Amino acid sequence: MEQAAFIKKYATTRQHTDSLKWDALQARYGNPDLLAMWVADMEFKVPEQVTQALQERVAHGIYGYSITPDRYYQAFIDWEQARHGLTLKRDWIRFGSGVVNSLYALVNILTQPGDGVLILTPVYYPFFNAVRDNHRQLVTSELRNDRGHYTIDFEDVEQQIKANEVRLFIQCSPHNPVGRIWSEDEETRLLALCEQYHVLVISDEIHQDLEIDRTNHPFKSALTVANGRFSNRVIVVNAPSKTFNLAALLNSHLVIPNPKLRQRYDAQIGRFSQTEISVLGQVAGQTAYESGAAWLDQILAIVRDNYHYLCTTFAAHAPKLVLADLQGTYLTWLDLRAYVQPAATKAFIQDQCQLAVDFGEWFSPDDQGFVRLNLATNPQNVREAAQRIVTCLSQMQK
Ligand SMILES: Cc1ncc(COP(=O)(O)O)c(C=O)c1O
Secondary structure, three states: HHHHHHHHHHOOOOOOOOHHHHHHHHHOOOOOOOEEOOOOOOOEEEOHHHHHHHHHHHHOOOOOOOOHHHHHHHEEEEEHHHHHOOOOOHHHEEEEEEEEEHHHHHHHOOOOOOOEEEEEEOOHHHHHHHHHHOOEEEEEEEEEEEOOOEEEHHHHHHHHHHHHHHHHEEEEOOOOOOOOOOOOOHHHHHHHHHHHHOOOEEEEOOOOOOOEEEEOOOHHHHHHHHHHHHHHHEEEEEEOOOHHOOOOOOOOOEOOOOHHHHHHHHHHHOOOOOOOOOHHHHHHHHHHHOOOHHHHHHHHHHHHHHHHHHHHHHHHHHOOOOOOOOEEEEEEEEOOOOOOHHHHHHHHHHHOOEOEEHHHHHHHOOOOOOOEEEOOOOOHHHHHHHHHHHHHHHHHHH
């Protein structure tokens, strides 16, 4: 489908639908009229096959206790194989009602109070909370930032693991907010350090399908790195929710290849959650895995074009702005510090540009001056946001 026709068919507005992104602007930012570029969900309707499958299920009118059908497992397993070359066994798979819920449960199950848990910052802020709220010791290693190209500081990672007796590493792959898809070399080095120091790994791969340039930066699951050498110490958490815009349907996965870790998980998960499956989440997820690939490819092309638009607009009108390389996720990480004092970022972005964004300090206390913008939206929103930033910067300089 032509991109314009796809946008016409799928892009929509969401005000007055109880959308966190649009209908909580007053509560969260004190201004209901901001242009919302925060929250990692999309302004695009799900693939039409998904809407149809949900409509059929809803028409039945019963939402009683349900089971996960074989067809769901097969759809998920086939998707992982076809899209990422990841071979899953059905008995490795468990279900959750959201990846963040699973992070909290796994921190509890895999570590003891006081144990060191490592994260690479800046990172999706619930990673901090899952460690701190469970009274584990938060250990951070800051990513290196070379003008928007982020890399792992392996010496520091090793140092942090040794100094803090780290037991668990929670990785974000692809990495929200800096947009990196870790290369196989980087992953191998990182996971080898975890192996050397007996550190377990939770790999949050919820953004796995959001590959912006699949040819040059393909996503590789931690379970397939180095031909699966590390899979015994890795638990993957992922979901169809980011890929297909299904977050509120509360259906996510844990993949646990190691039978001992699986037993430990099964024996303990009941302490934290007695949730049954989300039947609508599974109907939607199954249908999306079976028939949503073409829709996803169109979304990725839009995100790529939106990113390209930002890059060229900023290069032309505000060349000292730095956008991080966008390899994975639909979230772009913008460094405003060349123009705006870090402490004035909120006043600039929120009060002058009238934008609702995720602020840098939410992802790391050191990252005031950065903002995260969501590009899984109608290109007209991206154009509007870019124009506001450029115009307000030029007014500021006068
Ligand atoms: C890395 C990462 N993990 C988890 C989530 C949220 O997952 P869930 O809605 O399934 O809790 C997000 C949402 O942005 C995310 O970026």
